[in-house]
Amino acid sequence: MRRFFLTLFLLASLAVLAAGAAALWWVHRPIALPAPQVDLSIEPGTTPRGVAQAVAATGAGVHPQLLYWWFRFSGQDRQIRAGSYELEAGLTPRTLLAVLVRGEEATRSIVLVEGWNFRQVRAALAKAEMLRPDSAGLPDEQLMQQLGRPGVAPEGRFFPDTYTYSKNSSDVALLQRAMRAMDRKLEAAWAARADDLPLKSADEALILASIVEKETGRAADRAEIAGVFANRLRIGMPLQTDPSVIYGLGEKFDGNLRRRDLQADTPWNTYTRPGLPPTPIAMPGKAALLAAVQPARHRSLYFVARGDGTSHFSESLDQHNRAVNKYQRGQ
Template identity: 85%
Template structure:
């Protein structure tokens, strides 16, 4: 009886399509879209008939009943996946079905860059294409509570990477992924830390990694820079790193760091306060995280930029002053 019903269904479809040859021709003909691309949303639980109607509702010139029969005839009608799709010109009924069955949703991407602070992250989220802005207007505190981390400062808590998302996704969902990625990376780095590391917790490692990220000009110097800060922590010497001062100045920083800025006390000023600052100052990447927990073996306490992206490292203040004179003041 079931086979008889299916046969009748196929016969009816062939009659409507004008025979098998006509059916083969139709499923391979480009659909007429109202624009170069149109959005199609397939909600969970939508029936194949409803999906065919949704395609027609986009303005695509197709008979929904005919499309529904094609879905049924293919035997894949129950394999169509919910999601947000972008239909583009040249799509045929055959390729449309393939896209829906494979779940090839329309995606966009957001790049979170190593060394960005959280203000820059929020600005990028606000500009992201087709991303629902759930967090717009939220304070940082409210945002972290929304993410399930109430009371935690957001700085440095999101892993810099490229995140793809479906059209209609929320910025909250993207931030959740980035936060979980950083949690995993930090946990792995802390588990691989050196035995003599002068840090008390994974959070300390995250803070130090953020400083290393901002101080590194060349990747090869990263572990040595981490070593300088680790050595300073060991002997109780102030970190005296400019990026922390700049971070503490916030929007007041005009791009020119002055002597008075170094003397202006903020919680992040490592010239006026000992030890690590209270929070990270940026998003560190994987390499900076590893450098922070596995610094180079050295006795260096100072470094200065050579002007080509690399740094000159010194073990004594006298040697450092000579390096500063050579590379920063043009001395010989």
Template identity: 80%
Template structure:
């Protein structure tokens, strides 16, 4: 009898070892996916059993009961996180558990480029992969109201940067992040402003920075360009900057700026109106924000493109005209940039 019980015990032990070895082998085997990539959505509050069910529902060829048991046996079943995941071919039950425990959600990225206007921002959002287009169909006014800024113009309110987001995130959420980032960058720049500026507020600094962003061809010229505009504002001289005119033309701009455009009045035509335009004209980056409030110590009032991306600066109209003759001989509109 004693030998009988010993035999039963040994058989049970061998079966457990075999099952354990089989389980150890299984958790390291790739799961069969219906496609190279499979989306897996785990809603908040989903139980471990529900997660196993969600994996099977996503098309993964797996025994959901076995997968659930693996979650339980691992001791990490309560550590799995909700989120949007992307499973790739080669994922094993062990790797799947690690992904869920670490919350390694599938992410995408979107680049908002320095100098873009709001039309370009919204076009990029509309094309962004796996980003819910909740802003589509909203006017600019309705968009800002949705973002908690009713009555504020959207131009220049979003900081240009690379933003990562989880699959299924909304474009509104991404814009909120970009808006908060611009708020912080602008606040920091305004706090670091130099003395004797003609700017009266952070809002004016943002507007000027947006112009500096559009006018700068080479980074080394940025502070000097900012100085030209600050100097003009200080003495009440028109800014006479082409990018503001182009912005005021909106979609009517065909790539060519003509004399009649400079003579057509809009709120943004700085040839026709003194001072800053009513809104920013683009998204300025950090360098442009700082240049606007920390301009170079310069008496320059004019600049003209040398044709290689850099600018020639002058403090008198005579010097400027000589620079125009040298660098823009035979040119038209470009020679008038911040020139008269």
């Protein structure tokens, strides 16, 4: 009898060891997927059993009950996070659980470029991969209302940067992040403004920064150009900046700015109207924001592009005309 029970014990032990080995093999065995990449969406509030069923529902070759019991056995079943995931070839039950617990969602990114206007931003959002187009078809006014800024023009209100987002997340949520980023950058710049700045508010600084952004891409010239515009504002001289005129022309601008365009009055024509335009004309970056609130101190009232990316600055109209002849007309 003793031998019988000993044999039974040994057989049971072997069965347990075999089961353990099988389980160890299973959790390290790659899950068969129907495609190289498979999307998995876990909604908030989904139970561990529901997560296992969602994985199986993607077509992955795994039994949901086994996967559920693996979640339970690991002790991490309640740590699984909701989100959008990508299952890739080579994924095992063990690595799958690690991904779900760490919340390693599938992400994409979009770049909002310094100097872009809001039409360009909306076009980029529309083309962004796996970004839900909740803003599509919404007029600018309605979109800004959704963002909590009713009555505010969207131009220049979003900070240019690279934004990472989860697959199938909302483009409105991404714009909210970009708007808050601009709020922070603008607040910091305004707090660091020069004492004698001829600007009344942070909004005016944003407008000036957008003009500086469009006037030059050269870091060394930003503060110098901001200084020219600050000098003009102090004496009541029109800003006469071509980028604002072009912005006012909108989609009618064909790439060639003509004399009649400079004379065509719009709210953004800084040749026909004094002071700053009513809104920004583009998204300024951090450097342009700082240049607008800390302009260079000089007496120049004019500048002209040299043709090599730099600008030539002049204190008088006569000097400026000579510089235009030299750098623009080759005389």
